[in-house]
Amino acid sequence: MKxxxxxxxxxxxxxxxxxxxxxxxxxxxxxxxxxTVLLFCALHPEQNTARDLCEMRGMKSSIxxxxxxxxxxxxxxxxxxxxxxxxxxxxxxxxxxxxVIQAGLRAQQAFQTRLRAGISQEETAVFERVMQKLQTNxxxxxxxxENHALV
Numbered sequence: 001m002k003x004x005x006x007x008x009x010x011x012x013x014x015x016x017x018x019x020x021x022x023x024x025x026x027x028x029x030x031x032x033x034x035x036t037v038l039l040f041c042a043l044h045p046e047q048n049t050a051r052d053l054c055e056m057r058g059m060k061s062s063i064x065x066x067x068x069x070x071x072x073x074x075x076x077x078x079x080x081x082x083x084x085x086x087x088x089x090x091x092x093x094x095x096x097x098x099x100v101i102q103a104g105l106r107a108q109q110a111f112q113t114r115l116r117a118g119i120s121q122e123e124t125a126v127f128e129r130v131m132q133k134l135q136t137n138x139x140x141x142x143x144x145x146e147n148h149a150l151v
Contacts (some may be wrong), residue, residue, distance in 0.1 A: 013115075020111035024103045033059070033067040035104050038076060041091045042101045048091045076100065 018032045025035055040057060041048040047056065053064050068091060071077035076097040082088035093101060116124060 016115075017108075017111055020114070021104065021107050024100070024107045027103065028100045030100070031067070033063055034071055035100070037064060037067045037091070038071060038093055038097055038101060039104045039108070041077065042093045042097070045090075045092075049088060050091065053091075071097075 021032055021035055024030070025032055028035075030038075036057065036059070037053060040053055044052070044056075050061065050064050050068060053059055054061050068077065068079075072079065076094055078092050078094055079089045080092050082090055119127070
């Protein structure tokens, strides 16, 4: 597999995921960014700041900011000051978002089931190990990569 193939596959997966979530977005009049923010904060309450979203999901801060403001205006999310650091604002889905979150989770589960069709549990386990190694390699500092290549 060439480097461009990895990039292309990643982009195709992202587009397929967005397509799978479109019915939920249409039903609740959300854009995909708003749904992504809502689901991320619901699933990762320990990493539910705008900075976390930007870092972990690779989203631009301006896009996250607009989505958060729209969700807050619609009563689907609220900001809470962090208990340990008042400068940090946690993004917390409101009870009014429960239906949207459940619908989003069902859409994601259906997408995952579709992707895994015809793939055995053993193949899934191998794939997950390979993905973890790829992530480790991506996270490696560039100078470590250069030194590793020289060995």
